[in-house]
Structures are given as C-alpha cells and as structure tokens.
Amino acid sequence: MPERVFYNQGARRVQDALETRPLADHIAGKYVTEELDESAAGMVSAAPCFYLATADAEGFPDCSYKGGLPGFVHVVAPGLLRFPSYDGNGMFRSLGNIVENPRIGMLFIDYGKPIKLRVNGIAHISTEAALLDAFPDADAVVEVAVRQVFENCPRYLHDMRCERYSDYVPRPHRTPPDPQWKLKPEYDELVRRKNG
Known part of the structure; x- marks a missing residue:
C-alpha cells in the first residue's frame, strides 16, 4: 500500500x-514522526479513552469514542498498538469500516496537561485467542501499524478531567452491569446479556 x-x-x-x-x-x-516516542507512548498507555476515525470503502467518514481503564490501549512497540473492541450495540461501524478501509486516525487527549496526540495508521482486526487473552471481555482486538504521530495544538481544550470511570468498562474479576437499553423488551431476542 x-x-x-x-x-x-x-x-x-x-x-x-x-x-x-x-x-x-x-x-x-x-x-x-512514524513511531511513538517515550512521551507519546506514555500518554497512550495512560489514556482512559480516545476517539477513532474510520472511513468506509467509498471514503465516507465515521468517528467513535473508545473507552476503557487506563492501559486498555497497549503500546506493543513504538510502531505497533493494540486495543480491544468491547461489547457494544452490535452495529460494528468502526470495525466494518476497518474491514473495508484499514486507514484509521486515533485522537488521544490529556485534558490535565493539556495535550492532544494524533496517531494515524493501518488497522487489522483479530479474534485470535492469544491476542484476546490480553484484553479480558474483548470481542476482538484491533492492531494498528503506526504511520504518523504528532501532537496537535491544545489551546482550545477545556478542562474536563475525569471524575470517575464508567461502571460498564471491563475490569478484572468483575462483570459489568448490562446497560439500560439492553434491558428493554424489544431487545430480548436480539442481544446477549451478561446478567440474566
């Protein structure tokens, strides 16, 4: 490519x-740069969330929020990242776009510093057991070959430091609750529930 x-x-x-x-x-x-330096790797490893930009085969864009506990994005090497795809609403728009067009953009924000870090790369989806084992409760793992890394001007960032992490984020030795939307009768035959 x-x-x-x-x-x-x-x-x-x-x-x-x-x-x-x-x-x-x-x-x-x-x-x-074409790889994450120590500072960028530290920011990515500490991030509790990022924004993922993808596009379909025709180039129509989509943007998605991805969240977890700090460390849910693994810096495998300076040029290689992995992150989990957790249970969601079953639409798989981001993963579907990656299947059609593997070019992605990731935006990491540290509101406390403030810093915005962009990571662009080529993504691949895996359901290999060896990769899934590193991400408890993940349905799939997205592997990203990094192509471009750069900080972006943070002057318009608001101070939005995290007060607490979502109860729904997977954690070791804990099954998160089902979201309220999954409990509606219209989804009885359509979704898998963790509690019930």
Whole structure:
C-alpha cells in the first residue's frame, strides 16, 4: 500500500490561501514522526479513552469514542498498538469500516496537561485467542501499524478531567452491569446479556 505524503493538495491549497505553508512545513518536518516516542507512548498507555476515525470503502467518514481503564490501549512497540473492541450495540461501524478501509486516525487527549496526540495508521482486526487473552471481555482486538504521530495544538481544550470511570468498562474479576437499553423488551431476542 503506497504511503501518502503528510499534506494533501487540499491542505496545501488552504495553507497557501491563508499563508501558513512555511509554518505547516516546519511543524511536519520537526514534530511528525512514524513511531511513538517515550512521551507519546506514555500518554497512550495512560489514556482512559480516545476517539477513532474510520472511513468506509467509498471514503465516507465515521468517528467513535473508545473507552476503557487506563492501559486498555497497549503500546506493543513504538510502531505497533493494540486495543480491544468491547461489547457494544452490535452495529460494528468502526470495525466494518476497518474491514473495508484499514486507514484509521486515533485522537488521544490529556485534558490535565493539556495535550492532544494524533496517531494515524493501518488497522487489522483479530479474534485470535492469544491476542484476546490480553484484553479480558474483548470481542476482538484491533492492531494498528503506526504511520504518523504528532501532537496537535491544545489551546482550545477545556478542562474536563475525569471524575470517575464508567461502571460498564471491563475490569478484572468483575462483570459489568448490562446497560439500560439492553434491558428493554424489544431487545430480548436480539442481544446477549451478561446478567440474566
């Protein structure tokens, strides 16, 4: 699969129109890497959530929130990440897009610092037992070959530090409760319930 240049022609046209090409070139040359350094790996490993951008075969985009306990995204190597796909609503829009188009974007935010970190890469879905064992309660594991890593200007981030983690996030030795929507009678024959 051929690698793309960092800025496409659309970005270049806007940079030229707004006279930011020299700034954009400086940032790309100095701060965009192909692997996670120690600081980026630490941020990813500590993250309780991230936002996942995918697109289908026609390029139609979708964005999804992915959450877990800190450490649910594994930094396997500087150029390799893994994260779990937990039980959800069964639509599998993100995973379905990855099947059709493996190019993804991940946005990690540390509201306390504040830092925004973008990780772009090529994703693959696995249901291999050896990978699932590392992620209790996961239905599948997404493996990401990292292609681009860069911090993004955090000046517009609000202070939204985490007060507590969701009761529904998988934890060792604990079965999370079923969400209220799964308890509606309309889903009796459609979903698997953990409690009942």
